[in-house]
């Protein structure tokens with residue numbers, strides 16, 4: 001296992017960054033869902049605080065610094081997670097205060113911001129000031145599974161590190177080798193981001209039902225004379241889908257909106273090629289701006305589900321926002 005971990009190209013890169021002494025002020029670690037990027041951010045932080053890492057080329061996991069880091073008691077490392085669905089400005093101000101002081105033990109103060117896509121606009125702007133006037137001895141490690149939802153001004157000030165991503169073509173090829181049909185393989189690859197996640201999606205027996213429910217919902221949200229609330233109740237809530245399955249349905253809806261946008265602007269490879277008539281019908285009822293808003297509303301709904309909001313209420317809220 002250790003050998004596999006050590007061969008990780010991202011860890012290799014992080015090690016060489018530390019060895020070269022050319023540490024940037026901020027990194028954005030992005031990857032598919034599954035918390036890989038958070039483990040990598042924590043590994044990087046531990047590499048920076050461990051007293052033996054230089055000799056061992058990795059965190060030793062035995063020194064006092066490693067132990068306190070694991071217990072969350074290392075003084076120069078702070079982390080911020082979403083409070084509910086968002087990271088709020090007060091949390092970023094708190095960081096500012098802590099980081100105005102010099103590090104106590106390590107060479108740098110390190111702050112980890114989990115799910116940086118959940119920053120409120122105010123919090124993101126406050127963080128931006130921080131990133132624009134970097135304190136020489138601080139390193140920011142931001143993680144996200146939705147790079148495109150991180151404010152572009154923040155993204156542009158971070159070095160981007162892609163974690164655990166594989167070329168989409170490789171994932172599709174591997175899924176097809178395992179008997180998944182190409183259109184489904186392409187969709188699952190896009191949503192899953194890794195062979196493991198994509199395969200889990202394809203093997204989920206309700207994946208086809210989620211796809212059907214998404215298509216029906218998309219039809220009804222586009223038209224005035226239908227009742228999408230009924231579809232939410234009958235096709236999504238009644239079957240008792242788990243929160244993570246409903247998140248997959250929202251991922252499918254985001255992908256669908258992307259296809260609609262591609263259809264409107266006439267570029268891009270479609271994911272739902274077999275639904276070309278449906279795409280054409282719906283795309284005539286939307287404009288690009290509105291579809292981008294639907295995509296943002298889907299992300300917002302996913303955040304709500306992750307902070308244990310009621311699924312039916314969250315989906316009804318989404319439908320109301322889209323159809324208003």
Ligand SMILES: [Zn+2]
Nearest residue numbers: 050060063066
């Ligand atoms: Zn150590």
